[in-house]
Amino acid sequence: MSDENIVFVGSKPVMNYVLAVVTQLNKKETENVVIKARGRAISRAVDVAEIVRNKFVNDVNVQKITTSTETITRDDNSSANVSAIEITLKR
Amino acid sequence: MSDENIVFVGSKPVMNYVLAVVTQLNKKETENVVIKARGRAISRAVDVAEIVRNKFVNDVNVQKITTSTETITRDDNSSANVSAIEITLKR
Numbered sequence A, B: 001m002s003d004e005n006i007v008f009v010g011s012k013p014v015m016n017y018v019l020a021v022v023t024q025l026n027k028k029e030t031e032n033v034v035i036k037a038r039g040r041a042i043s044r045a046v047d048v049a050e051i052v053r054n055k056f057v058n059d060v061n062v063q064k065i066t067t068s069t070e071t072i073t074r075d076d077n078s079s080a081n082v083s084a085i086e087i088t089l090k091r
Helices: A016-027 A039-054 B014-025 B041-056
Strands: A004-009 A030-039 A061-073 A077-091 B004-009 B031-040 B061-073 B079-088
Touching: A004 A016, A004 A039, A004 B079, A016 A039, A016 B079, A030 A039, A030 B004, A039 A061, A039 A077, A039 B041, A039 B061, A039 B079, A061 B004, A077 B041, B004 B014, B004 B041, B004 B061, B014 B031, B031 B041, B041 B061
Parallel strands: A004 A030, B004 B031
Antiparallel strands: A030 A077, A061 A077, B031 B079, B061 B079
16 A cells, blocks of 8 residues: 555635645555545546546556445534545556 | 345435434335435434444444446536445345
């Protein structure tokens, strides 16, 4: 896992994350980039992977997609479950 | 593919779709249920899969997750790309 680069997708415009992923993939030593997101940003993470694959880097493939559930604890010690996704791109 | 059941996730409350998936999975002849969604509903589709797996049906696994891009044509003939996801649950 040490050669993996991770891009966390949040609420910024989708092209910010596309640029981050493309930059990582263009480094000579990069084989994998992992796109991670939680909650509503999951849709945006899928957009990022699709845009990178279709418009920017033609020799990249989706190697693996996994989903999980994370428990978030708020300041008042209440907790909530949130879904998460990891999309691994490999060139 | 003939034994697959498809649940399309849209903008209704997440539990509506959870119930639909659980109902499908409890039919005797069901092996796979495919959860499909586009655009912002993708996050909800992941929620549905995670809730089914963690809270309702213990012997179900995520068999496959694929993403794709679909082109939507609007009434005025303009078009837009939208990301889509398919999550296959297998029991």
